Structure formats: structure tokens, C-alpha cells
Amino acid sequence: MKARIFSVVGGMFLLTVCSKGSQSNVQAAPPSSSTNESAPAPATAPASAVSTAGGTITGKIKFTGTAPRNPVIDMSEEAACKAKYKAPPTEENVVAGPANTLANVFVYVKSGVPAGQNFPAPTTAVTLDQNGCRYHPHVLGIMVGQPLEIVNSDPVLHNIKAIAKANRPFNVSQPGAGMKTTRTFSAPEVMVNLECNVHGWMHAYAGVRPDPFFSVSKEDGSFTISGLPPGTYTIEAWHEKFGTQTATVTIAGTESKTANFTFAAH
Amino acid sequence: MISAVLAMTMLLTQDTTTGKTVYVKWCAGCHGDNGAGDGAGARHMIPPPRDFTVGLYQIRSTPSGQLPTDGDLLRSIDEGLPGTAMPGWKSRLSDRQRRDVLAYIKTFSTFFADTTQRPQAIKFGSPPSGGSGADALRVGRQFYDSIGCRKCHGDLGRGDGPSAPTLKDDAGHPMFAANLHENWRFNGGGTVEDIYHRLRTGLDGTPMPSFSDLIENKFLTEEQLWRVAQYVRSLSPADAPVVRDVVHAPLTKTLPHAPDDSAWTPVDVYWFPLVGQIVHKDRWFAPAVTGVWVKALHTADSIALRVVWDDRSQSPDSTWLGHIARVLNALQNDDSTLKPVLLPDELTVQFPVSIPSGMERPYFLMGSPSAPVYQWRWVSTSRDTAVAGLARGIDRFDPIPTAFVRTQAVYDHGQWRVVFTRALASPDTTSQLPFRTGRAIPVAFFASDGSNGEHGTRMAISTWYFLALDEPVPARVFISPVLAMVLTLGLGMLVVWRAQQKTSYRRQQ
Numbered sequence: 001m002k003a004r005i006f007s008v009v010g011g012m013f014l015l016t017v018c019s020k021g022s023q024s025n026v027q028a029a030p031p032s033s034s035t036n037e038s039a040p041a042p043a044t045a046p047a048s049a050v051s052t053a054g055g056t057i058t059g060k061i062k063f064t065g066t067a068p069r070n071p072v073i074d075m076s077e078e079a080a081c082k083a084k085y086k087a088p089p090t091e092e093n094v095v096a097g098p099a100n101t102l103a104n105v106f107v108y109v110k111s112g113v114p115a116g117q118n119f120p121a122p123t124t125a126v127t128l129d130q131n132g133c134r135y136h137p138h139v140l141g142i143m144v145g146q147p148l149e150i151v152n153s154d155p156v157l158h159n160i161k162a163i164a165k166a167n168r169p170f171n172v173s174q175p176g177a178g179m180k181t182t183r184t185f186s187a188p189e190v191m192v193n194l195e196c197n198v199h200g201w202m203h204a205y206a207g208v209r210p211d212p213f214f215s216v217s218k219e220d221g222s223f224t225i226s227g228l229p230p231g232t233y234t235i236e237a238w239h240e241k242f243g244t245q246t247a248t249v250t251i252a253g254t255e256s257k258t259a260n261f262t263f264a265a266h
Numbered sequence: 267m268i269s270a271v272l273a274m275t276m277l278l279t280q281d282t283t284t285g286k287t288v289y290v291k292w293c294a295g296c297h298g299d300n301g302a303g304d305g306a307g308a309r310h311m312i313p314p315p316r317d318f319t320v321g322l323y324q325i326r327s328t329p330s331g332q333l334p335t336d337g338d339l340l341r342s343i344d345e346g347l348p349g350t351a352m353p354g355w356k357s358r359l360s361d362r363q364r365r366d367v368l369a370y371i372k373t374f375s376t377f378f379a380d381t382t383q384r385p386q387a388i389k390f391g392s393p394p395s396g397g398s399g400a401d402a403l404r405v406g407r408q409f410y411d412s413i414g415c416r417k418c419h420g421d422l423g424r425g426d427g428p429s430a431p432t433l434k435d436d437a438g439h440p441m442f443a444a445n446l447h448e449n450w451r452f453n454g455g456g457t458v459e460d461i462y463h464r465l466r467t468g469l470d471g472t473p474m475p476s477f478s479d480l481i482e483n484k485f486l487t488e489e490q491l492w493r494v495a496q497y498v499r500s501l502s503p504a505d506a507p508v509v510r511d512v513v514h515a516p517l518t519k520t521l522p523h524a525p526d527d528s529a530w531t532p533v534d535v536y537w538f539p540l541v542g543q544i545v546h547k548d549r550w551f552a553p554a555v556t557g558v559w560v561k562a563l564h565t566a567d568s569i570a571l572r573v574v575w576d577d578r579s580q581s582p583d584s585t586w587l588g589h590i591a592r593v594l595n596a597l598q599n600d601d602s603t604l605k606p607v608l609l610p611d612e613l614t615v616q617f618p619v620s621i622p623s624g625m626e627r628p629y630f631l632m633g634s635p636s637a638p639v640y641q642w643r644w645v646s647t648s649r650d651t652a653v654a655g656l657a658r659g660i661d662r663f664d665p666i667p668t669a670f671v672r673t674q675a676v677y678d679h680g681q682w683r684v685v686f687t688r689a690l691a692s693p694d695t696t697s698q699l700p701f702r703t704g705r706a707i708p709v710a711f712f713a714s715d716g717s718n719g720e721h722g723t724r725m726a727i728s729t730w731y732f733l734a735l736d737e738p739v740p741a742r743v744f745i746s747p748v749l750a751m752v753l754t755l756g757l758g759m760l761v762v763w764r765a766q767q768k769t770s771y772r773r774q775q
Contacts, residue, residue: 077428157414159475162331163436168377169322170331171468173475175413181479183331186382197473198417200432 055228055251057259061102061221061237065265067094068241073133073201080155081133081199091201092138093241094265101221102263104139105239106191106207108214109225110246112233119211121145125182128194128204130158130174135194135204139240141214142206145184152179158202163193167208190238205240237261285370288363293371296351301374311351312552312596314439321375322436324469325454327387330476333377335385339368349444349451388466388478393458394489397496406497409490413477415498418443423501424680426578429473431586431717436471440592443473445576445680446498448556450506462495507537507557512706512732515562521570522563525676525683530572533561540713540726545631546660548604552597553726554578554715558613564690564735569701571686571733573613573711580677581646581716582608590719609716611646612725613684616710617699617733619656627708630730632657640699642671642686646716649675652686656697660723669698690735703735 070090075082082089095103125147129136133154142148150160152174161171166187174181185192185208196202207214213233215223225235232250242263249257290299296315298304303317316323325342326334343364346354355364372378396402410416418433420426423446433441449456454464468476480486513536522529538560542553559574579586591606617640618628633639635658643663644652652673655665675684692698701707711728714720 157417159473161436161473161475165320168331168333168383169436169470171470171473171475172330172479173413173468173477175480176485179479179483179485197433197475198414198429200429 053227053254055230055254056224056226056256057228057233057235057249057251058222058224058256059107059259059261061105061107061217061223061239061261061263062100063096063102063242063263063265064100067096067100067265070094071201075133078133078154078156078199084132089132089134091203092134095138095219097219097221101217101219102239102242103217103219103221104137105217105221105223105237105261105263106139106141106205106214107217107223107225107235107237107261108141108190108207108209109211109228110234110236112231113211113213114229114231117211119143122212123147125149127151128160128206129153130160130196130202133158133196133199133202135202137204137216139191139205139216140207141216142185142208143212144186144188144208144210147182147184148206150174150181150183152177157198158196159198161195161197162206163195164189167192190236191240203240207238235259237263239263281366282370282373284363285366285368288359288367289370292355292359293367301371307351309597310549310551312440312593313350313435314437314596315351317437318371318374320436320471321377322471324472325464326385326467326470327390327463328385328467329388329478330468330470333383333385335387336368337387338385339371340364343368345455347453348455349448349453388463390459390463390466391488393462393492393496397458397492398500402493403497403500405490406493406495406500409486409494410497413480413486413494415494418473419446420578420680422679422681423447423498424576424578426680430578431583431589433473433589434592435473438592439596440589441472442554442578445556445578446501447576449499449502451556456499456502456506458492458495458499461498462492465491465495509538509731510536512536512734513560513562513709515564515569515571515733515735517703517736517738518563518565521565521568521687523570523672523674523685523687525572525574525674525685529563530561533563533572536560536731538711538728538731540711540728543631543660543723543725543727546723548723550720550724550726552593552718553713554718554720555713555726558711558713558728560711562733562735564701564703566738567691568687568689569735571615572683573615573686574681574683575613575713576681577611577713577715578680579611579715579717581611583717584608586717590717593719604719606719609714609719609721611682611716612712612714612721613644613682614712615642615644615652615686616640616657616712618708619697619699620695621699621702621705621707627730630710631727632660632663632712634659635662638697640697642688644673644675644684644686646675646677646682649673649684654688654698666694666697669694701735703737706732706734709733 070093073089073091121143126140126142127149129151131153152158155177157175159171159173162169166189167185170183172181188210189208191205191207194204194206213225213228215225217223228251230252234246235249236244236246238244245261247259249259294305296305296307301318303315308315323334326338328334344354344356346352377383416427417429418427425443425445427443430443433443435441454460465477468474481488537557539557540555542550555575555577561572563570587606594604594606619638619640628637628639638656638658641657642652642654650673652671653665654669654671655663657663672687673684690701692700708730710730712725714725
């Protein structure tokens with residue numbers, strides 16, 4: 001009897017224990033190493049689907065004045081990329097050869113190709129390689145509908161963003177070495193800018209053309225556009241820092257004409 | 267049946283003429299008459315209003331590079347874009363008006379007229395279960411690292427990764443990597459599903475790429491990408507913080523001076539949102555600091571205030587100079603002569619000079635010449651002390667000589683944590699607020715992120731809130747109820763005992 005009384009009254013002394021749930025922080029697990037080092041793919045020249053028949057335009061690109069210095073890239077955040085260089089890597093805004101020759105100039109037939117003429121896009125892909133946290137090649141030409149194969153040769157994250165107006169843009173990620181992504185462009189555009197936002201210094205430029213009459217100048221400044229049918233053409237040379245220049249060339253038959261361009265470094 | 271068909275046709279027909287009327291009235295102010303994102307309001311906004319002429323949209327259900335579906339666009343119109351100036355229009359415009367304006371917006375870009383561009387929504391599926399469990403979060407964290415989220419969003423997700431200072435959109439406007447601890451500010455929504463959709467589609471026009479290719483490339487599975495989304499969601503609180511007006515400072519024996527002292531852990535935290543200072547020139551429309559988290563404690567003779575805020579940079583930091591230049595350029599500030607310079611981070615705590623007896627308080631924005639306010643000004647270049655002084659308006663601050671407030675500061679992965687400590691009493695009661703228990707003391711906060719170009723009037727501000735130093739509870743508050751209960755118990759037992767005595771007495775009889 002007495003025990004019952006005590007138990008009833010004891011209920012009044014119920015204690016409520018309030019405990020605050022402490023949030024546990026999830027600690028970083030080491031990243032899975034699913035990246036395989038693969039041999040850097042060589043930078044390929046744009047594949048041309050044109051036969052050797054027809055006229056050819058060759059020339060040399062030069063510039064006057066002093067080329068601006070390419071900024072040195074601070075790659076300390078990306079040891080894997082930094083290790084691929086002996087000397088500190090620089091950006092490739094102006095790549096000059098001996099005697100002021102200029103590389104990475106996109107030269108193309110801006111007008112003069114008869115309208116209505118269709119040029120089938122090559123099935124061979126143009127390769128854009130990300131190697132040492134730089135793009136190879138830095139400037140490329142590609143036809144509408146031709147596959148652009150984007151390869152990552154670095155064991156680090158790259159995103160590849162295409163900034164375009166006539167084409168739909170894209171922005172895809174490649175967090176590991178050996179990854180490949182293929183994209184095509186649907187409209188002519190000079191130039192489509194390609195960039196990596198993880199590495200703000202990485203820029204590449206793609207000239208997208210409806211015909212195969214384009215070329216990118218080599219370090220000796222030389223370029224060749226071949227297979228041109230007879231006609232009068234406006235040739236434009238584009239450089240990322242020095243702007244554009246045009247020339248008019250008339251082709252009659254299978255001859256070879258010369259068109260040299262000289263930019264002014266300011 | 268007929269009504270259903272009617273409803274269908276209503277939904278399908280979109281009238282661009284009436285759409286234009288809606289657009290001109292409600293949208294053109296920011297997005298511009300020609301949809302180029304260049305309306306009058308545009309120069310005050312980061313991120314800027316969408317330029318409809320390029321046909322590029324961040325919030326989509328479609329793969330990177332594809333146009334959004336009508337449903338995607340309607341969602342942005344209906345719900346708005348959190349963290350930006352774009353409000354939701356669902357309650358303001360009718361269904362018909364929103365559909366019409368959607369149709370009109372699409373006329374600004376030729377891509378929508380191109381029949382080869384058929385947006386196809388990704389089949390996202392639904393999140394795998396167990397998303398908040400430790401195992402799921404561990405997998406999420408593992409892939410957060412391996413797919414490189416930390417490069418921009420940082421190791422702890424506060425948008426402070428090594429690439430963060432260089433980010434810009436396609437038009438060159440400055441961009442912040444999202445602070446993943448503030449999911450209520452995610453443009454496309456803060457649920458696990460929203461986050462997963464952004465991982466799959468990317469945010470076109472921004473540095474945020476699509477991670478869909480990684481599934482095709484077998485770098486990870488859909489489930490593992492869901493885990494990343496669940497991990498990211500876990501960084502933010504379960505619910506968006508709500509403002510509670512009064513910071514309670516409990517009484518304690520000794521004050522923790524270090525921001526990371528474990529004595530702070532059980533103390534209640536209060537969140538206060540900050541907004542841009544747009545009252546005085548030059549105005550600031552794009553503050554980087556979005557809010558402060560405040561804790562307070564006091565002893566019999568001192569008070570400690572712990573202020574925590576997310577800031578992507580420990581300023582001054584020269585790696586952010588490019589970002590500062592982009593911010594100043596994008597805002598076309600009142601003062602157009604601004605040059606990008608290195609600036610420190612700043613945090614100011616403001617009180618009245620004395621505790622007001624009535625409802626009236628000094629002007630919240632740094633007082634006025636006739637009614638100054640008492641402030642503690644902390645600057646990241648002098649971390650161990652804050653300068654105390656009187657502000658007499660936004661452009662006049664008179665430091666009180668020798669009146670320093672002791673501070674301890676920690677900068678850690680995109681976050682400042684600063685503890686201010688001062689004696690409750692002050693030698694000079696006319697200008698340095700004496701703190702008292704049991705009174706509502708007005709308090710306000712101001713923050714500047716130097717690496718966002720903020721200094722002086724260019725800052726984030728709050729309104730007045732309150733600080734209350736809880737009075738020591740007298741011992742009788744705890745003892746009286748116990749005494750009363752013991753007394754009741756005793757009396758009750760006495761009554762029962764007497765009753766039992768009587769019963770047994772009768773039985774015996």
C-alpha cells in the first residue's frame with residue numbers, strides 16, 4: 001500500500017533530459033584514384049577533305065613591333081601539370097617564330113565560295129588535347145558537323161566550356177586522365193572560344209567553317225589553303241590579340257597564289 | 267471532358283502579343299526592351315538579368331548546350347531565382363500572363379525558332395534512399411573530391427576554392443562559386459533533387475559544367491552522383507535560418523575568448539541577414555556577406571560576443587584583384603573612378619551610446635550627428651583588437667582614444683569567426699555603453715568583404731536587433747518549486763497515513 005503511494009507521487013519528479021543532437025562533420029575521404037596516366041595525344045592538324053586538285057593559296061604571317069610577353073602561369077595548385085614543364089609555362093597569347101613570324105593565326109576563305117556548294121564534313125575528328133593544363137592545339141579549324149574530340153591527358157579536373165553565339169554552347173567536365181568527350185558544331189562561327197574555368201589561363205579557339213578552305217599558321221608563320229576552285233576569294237587572317245586582316249585572291253585553275261599578312265603588335 | 271480540352275488549348279496557345287504587354291510592364295525594367303538584359307536596373311545587379319537574345323539558360327532539365335523546356339522557363343518565372351534579384355511571379359501574374367510572357371521571351375532568340383533544336387529533358391530518376399546516413403555522405407564526400415567540386419566550391423563548400431577568384435560568366439561578369447552552406451540561396455532551388463539536376467545539366471553560361479558525361483564514361487554511377495547531391499545538401503541546415511530578434515547572452519563563470527573554444531558549442535546561435543547599403547552614396551548593390559551568426563555570453567563583469575560570417579577570401583588577397591575589377595566594372599558604381607585596390611575585411615558591431623528607456627533608437631545606419639552610436643570596428647589587418655568609437659553618420663567615425671575592444675579572430679575555409687570581449691562597466695558611461703542585465707540592448711552589424719571591392723559605404727548592413735544579458739536566476743526560483751512539491755508530498759502522505767490508520771482501526775474493531 002505504501003509502495004503504491006510512493007510510486008504515484010514519484011511520478012511528479014519525472015525528469016526530462018533534453019539533449020542537443022550534436023552534428024557530426026563528415027570528414028573528407030581520400031579521392032578515389034580512378035585516374036590513369038595516359039600518353040598525351042599528339043595535337044592533330046585539322047583534317048582536310050579536299051583533293052589536291054584546284055588552286056592553292058600559301059603565305060606567311062608576320063608582325064611588326066615587339067610581341068607582348070606571354071604571362072607566366074602559376075600552376076602551383078596543379079602539381080601534376082606543373083611537373084610536365086622544365087621551364088615555367090607561359091600562356092600562348094602570341095606565339096612567334098624567328099624573324100617575327102606568327103603562329104596560331106586562323107586563315108580562312110571568308111567569302112567567294114559559290115553559295116549552294118555543299119562540302120561534306122569529314123568523319124575524322126579534330127582532337128583538342130588538355131595536356132599540362134594547356135590546350136593543344138591552341139587554335140584549330142573544324143568543319144560544321146565534324147567531330148571535335150576533347151581529350152584529357154591530365155590527372156586533374158578540367159571543364160571545357162564553349163562560348164559561342166551562332167552555335168549552342170556547352171560546358172562539360174573531365175575529372176580524370178584518359179577521358180574523352182565528342183562534340184560537334186552546327187553553324188559556321190569564327191571563332192568559338194573554348195576555356196577551362198578551373199584553370200583561368202586555359203583558352204583555345206576553334207574556327208568553324210562550312211567548307212574545308214582554312215588553315216592555322218605554323219610557328220614559321222606559314223599556312224596553306226588548297227583545293228580551291230577557280231574564283232575570287234576574300235581571305236581573312238584572325239589572331240586572338242592582333243585582330244583580323246583580309247586580302248583578295250583570284251584563282252584561275254590549279255595555280256598557287258601567295259597571300260602574306262603582316263600584323264602590327266601594339 | 268470539354269473543359270479538359272479547353273484547358274489544354276489554353277495551355278498550348280501562347281500569345282506573344284499579350285506576352286509583350288506583360289513583358290514591357292513587368293520585365294523590361296531589368297531585362298531591357300529588346301531582351302538583352304540591359305534594362306535600367308541591370309547596372310545594379312550581380313548576377314545581371316538574363317540576356318534573352320543569346321538563348322542561354324542556367325536552370326534547365328536538359329543537357330548542357332540545349333535549350334530549356336517551356337516547363338523549365340515557367341519554373342524560373344513562377345518561383346524566381348533565389349539568391350538573385352529575380353522574384354517569383356506566380357502570385358502576381360495569372361497563369362495565362364505567365365505563359366504568354368514565356369512565349370514572348372522565346373522570340374528574342376532565333377534558337378527557339380530553329381526546329382532542329384528540340385530540348386529533351388533528362389530522365390533524372392529519384393534519389394537513392396539513405397541519403398542522410400553516414401555511409402551515403404561518405405560516398406558523396408569522396409566523389410565531391412574526385413570530380414573536383416572543391417576546385418571552385420572549396421574543401422568545406424564555402425565557395426572559396428583555389429579557382430574561385432577567377433570565375434566569370436560568358437559575358438565576363440564576376441561570378442561567385444555557390445556557398446554550399448546556404449542552399450536557400452541556390453538559383454535553381456536547394457533540395458537534393460534540385461542539386462542533382464544542376465550536377466547533370468550544368469549551369470550554362472557559367473563556369474559550372476555538366477557532370478552527365480561522367481556517367482556515360484563510367485567514371486561514376488548515377489547513384490554516386492546522387493550521393494554528391496545528398497552530401498552537398500547536408501552542408502546546409504535542414505531549414506533556412508529564421509531571424510529571432512533577441513540574442514540571449516547566458517550567464518557563465520568564465521568567458522571563452524577563442525572563437526573555437528568548446529564552451530561556445532552549447533550556446534544558442536542567432537542568424538541575422540545582411541543586405542547592401544543602398545541609402546547613401548556610393549551605394550552598394552552586391553554585398554558578398556549575406557548574414558552573420560551570433561552567439562553571446564556574459565559573466566558578472568564582462569561580455570563576449572562571437573560573430574561568425576562566411577567570406578570567400580581572407581582579405582587583403584591579391585589573387586582577388588581581377589574579381590574586384592570585374593565587380594566594380596559590372597556595377598558601374600555611383601563613383602565611377604573606383605580602381606581595384608587591395609582592401610581588408612571589416613566587421614562592425616553597433617550599439618546605442620546608452621540603453622534607450624523608450625522605443626526610440628538612434629538611426630540604424632551609423633547614427634546621426636545629434637544622436638551618435640557606439641561601435642566596435644574590427645578590421646582583418648589588425649585582428650586582435652577592435653577600435654571602439656562613436657559614429658555620427660555613415661561618413662564620420664570618432665575613435666575613442668585608448669578604448670579598444672579585445673578580439674580573437676580565426677579565418678578558416680571561407681569563414682571568419684571573431685570573438686569580441688569587453689567589461690560590462692565602462693569608465694566613460696556617456697559614450698561607451700555600459701552593459702546591464704535584463705535590458706534589451708539594441709545591436710546591429712555591418713560587414714565588408716575587401717576582395718569584393720567593399721569599403722566605407724560599400725558594405726552589407728543589418729537593421730537594429732537586440733541583445734539581452736540574461737539575469738542570474740536567484741536560487742529561490744529553483745528551490746521554491748521543490749520545497750512546494752516536498753511539502754505537498756508530505757501533507758498528502760500525512761492525509762493518506764491518517765486515513766489508513768483510521769481504516770485499520772475500524773477493521774480491528
